[in-house]
Amino acid sequence: MKIETFELERTQSLWENTVEYNLTETGIHPLTLEELLDDRELRRLHAVRIGYGQTNGSIELREAICALYPGTDRENVLVTSGSCEANFVTIWSLLEPRDELVLMLPNYMQIWGVANAFQIKVKPFYLKEELRWQPDLDELTALITPKTKMIAVCNPNNPTGAVLSEEARREIIRLAKQAGAWLYADEIYRGAEFSGQETPSFWKTYEKAIVAGGLSKAYALPGLRIGWLVGPHREIADCWARRDYTTIATAILSNRIAALALQPELRARILRRNRNVLQENIAVLKAWADGRKGLFRFIPPMAGGMVFLKYDLDINSTELVTKIRREKRTFIVAGDCFGMDRRLRIGIGSEKEYLTAGLRRIGETLEEIR
Ligand SMILES: Cc1ncc(COP(=O)(O)O)c(C=O)c1O
The missing domain is CATH 3.90.1150.10 (Aspartate Aminotransferase, domain 1)
Incomplete structure (x- = not known):
């Protein structure tokens, strides 16, 4: 390939x-680590046995992630090696060659590259500078066909730093529903808003919505290599099965540190x-x-x-x-x-x-x- x-x-x-x-x-x-954890937590880390851990993510970490997405249980969550693995296994699991993917551009170009390699038909829709980096909703609507299998967004967006307006967000959900397409949102920059007002997640906006998040950007912890997917049980299980072929598991120490970083008080301090x-x-x-x-x-x-x-x-x-x-x-x-x-x-x-x-x-x- x-x-x-x-x-x-x-x-x-x-x-x-x-x-x-x-x-x-x-x-x-x-x-x-010293800035992040106190002495007692650091000592507890020393005692962690460095085994494989749970391949879909430790229970404690998945529960901490669930707390960020109301109405979610542990089986809705897959912990991944960075958000890049979340993007990769999602495209690999949910799309077939010749399926149509309507993709927000500009973007972190990973999904673009992976989808093209898998011979998925990528149809870009653009954020427009003249619209303050919002999409032209008529242009987007015109791209959707009965063959559209997924609409993928990056929100907040890399590289523009834009957040979708409420109008654009609602329209994207409506179009995905109308086409019966997956709605995939890479939300890795959620939590890094200048205003302090967290961007609403696409999770739970529709039964075919799947979102990715992670600790690399808003949490300033890229070296942990911890990302995640939140989605319906069946698709999360499918993505987990694909991961058996990629990285098997995320590092057990990273799971522990990530779970601590997501506890409400520490999380608030980091953000x-x-x-x-x-x-x-x-x-x-x-x-x-x-x-x-x-x-x-x-x-x-x-x-x-x-x-x-x-x-x-x-x-x-x-x-x-x-x-x-x-x-x-x-x-x-x-x-x-x-x-x-x-x-x-x-x-x-x-x-x-x-x-x-x-x-x-x-x-x-x-x-x-x-
Ligand atoms: C939009 C977006 N998604 C995913 C990634 C990959 O993140 P990670 O380091 O968690 O794998 C990046 C990295 O820059 C990114 O900008």
Whole structure:
């Protein structure tokens, strides 16, 4: 089976550890165990026997996830190796070659790549900048046919940081119902809203809705590699069976730490800490962009550690990003990775001083070109 290169992940994998300033991350500066847990909890971790654990996720972790989704029981939940595995097993389980998948773009391009490799017919619907990164609902409606097997969204969205309006959300649910299609929502950025108001989940909006979440972004714990799927019992069981072929289980230590991180008090502390980082850093980014009159245009994100900017310079985005990486040892993502040239995705979740220094270097190259 042929699969196209996952440009976004591949370029990050190649360069993120070789530069001085990596501003490609869309999560928030990761926590350490010491910042997360107290001495008693740390000691209890030392005593965990490092076996396989439960392959669909520990009971304690699945119960903690259930608490985030009212009306859910443990069999509605599958713990996965990051949200990327949740995306992968869902597409693999629910869709067949030649099925139609109506997919939100721009997007983290994993579902796009996997679905194309599985010979699923991908029909994109676009978030429009002129609509403040909302979809054109007439365009979306026109794409739905009796052959539509799934509508897949990323909400809050990567790379735009947009959250679907209530009108768009209702229309997407209505269209999925009308077509009898699966409604799949990658909700990994839920909890990382600048306003502190959590984006409503698509879970339980319709009997064929399935959602993915995880700890990599809003919770600042990407190294745990913990994601999850929440869906109907039968489909969750099917996805679990597929996982026997992929990674078998998630790490037992990660299950333990994740279950602690999702306890209400600690969870609230993590989300508060991360929101503060985002609010401080978006101000840094705005001041930097405002200081370069006429160079950028962007719609401020509503969630996630990233800003998606349009620049007014006569240079291709991959070329520009490569130049900045080579000359300034600073790394950001080219709009080309999302099929949208003349744009840059800049991660704003890092420590303020680090972000400020990275932006300064990017600014130097931009001014030289201007
Ligand atoms: C929308 C989206 N989904 C899934 C992932 C993968 O997340 P994880 O690290 O939890 O596998 C990412 C990573 O950037 C993402 O942006």
